[in-house]
Amino acid sequence: MTTVLKLGGSVITDKDRAETVDGEALDRAADAVARATDDLVVVHGGGSFGHHNAEAHGVSTTAGTHEIGGLTEIHSAMKALNGLVLRRLHDRDVPAVPVHPLSAASRDPGGELTLPAEQVATLRAEGFVPVLHGDVIAHRGEGVTVLSGDEIVTSLARDLDADRVGLCSTVPGVLDTDGGVIPRIERFDDAADALGGAESTDVSGGMAGKVRTLLALPTPASVFGLDDLSAFLDGEAPGTTVG
Numbered sequence: 001m002t003t004v005l006k007l008g009g010s011v012i013t014d015k016d017r018a019e020t021v022d023g024e025a026l027d028r029a030a031d032a033v034a035r036a037t038d039d040l041v042v043v044h045g046g047g048s049f050g051h052h053n054a055e056a057h058g059v060s061t062t063a064g065t066h067e068i069g070g071l072t073e074i075h076s077a078m079k080a081l082n083g084l085v086l087r088r089l090h091d092r093d094v095p096a097v098p099v100h101p102l103s104a105a106s107r108d109p110g111g112e113l114t115l116p117a118e119q120v121a122t123l124r125a126e127g128f129v130p131v132l133h134g135d136v137i138a139h140r141g142e143g144v145t146v147l148s149g150d151e152i153v154t155s156l157a158r159d160l161d162a163d164r165v166g167l168c169s170t171v172p173g174v175l176d177t178d179g180g181v182i183p184r185i186e187r188f189d190d191a192a193d194a195l196g197g198a199e200s201t202d203v204s205g206g207m208a209g210k211v212r213t214l215l216a217l218p219t220p221a222s223v224f225g226l227d228d229l230s231a232f233l234d235g236e237a238p239g240t241t242v243g
């Protein structure tokens with residue numbers, strides 16, 4: 001069983017304080033990962049790391065930069081968070097291995113992503129837990145643009161033929177307009193009211209973008225909160241099932 005798990009940047013960091021992890025949340029997430037029995041590929045987002053640097057340099061998933069200072073700042077911030085995630089996993093004897101997308105991924109002029117998965121598949125097959133992160137990547141005609149953790153999840157889920165896909169976020173699932181968790185979303189329209197409609201989709205984050213990209217996957221995916229991470233890794237489908 002291969003599971004692709006994203007730890008939301010907003011879950012494992014303190015979003016109100018620049019470049020600060022939420023130590024307690026990261027410990028809980030690392031505990032759950034350490035107990036998992038499936039083959040795992042972990043992806044994490046930025047939260048209070050990376051996003052403000054990207055914003056400061058005007059870099060998004062579509063608008064790039066050729067400025068080496070901006071590139072270095074964003075990439076270094078994400079690598080710093082990746083290092084902190086790895087340390088907590090190593091503390092629990094998880095054989096976690098960093099995989100930095102900047103070294104391997106790229107976009108064509110239309111923004112189409114190429115993210116090699118063979119090294120990730122081989123690391124996993126050899127018993128390691130690859131840990132990827134949102135990053136900046138080469139983008140033909142733009143310099144570098146942001147690659148979000150959500151894009152990594154969908155690309156890897158396809159290429160690795162993942163059995164299970166989970167997004168651990170700050171919310172217990174996709175919420176309806178009354179704040180209740182929507183158990184299943186099979187079409188975007190099932191949640192369009194709560195997600196602000198199709199027009200507000202933001203590919204770099206936010207729930208509308210997540211739901212839209214998860215719906216395009218062949219495998220149903222779960223969106224859930226940290227309280228349900230262990231249940232998800234135990235094979236349950238907590239929160240919202242998308243697809």
Ligand SMILES: Nc1ncnc2c1ncn2[C@@H]1O[C@H](COP(=O)(O)OP(=O)(O)OP(=O)(O)O)[C@@H](O)[C@H]1O
Binds near residue numbers: 007011045169173
């Ligand atoms: N209908 C909805 N249901 C649930 N969350 C929603 C909804 N509409 C908007 N949101 C927002 O989407 C956020 C989750 O998206 P976000 O991109 O912040 O998640 P993440 O993956 O955990 O973090 P990051 O993108 O930093 O890695 C929630 O915190 C919530 O504020």
Ligand SMILES: C=C(C)CCOP(=O)(O)O
Binds near residue numbers: 045
């Ligand atoms: C470099 C950045 C800003 C990474 C973004 O990853 P995300 O938090 O998954 O959107």
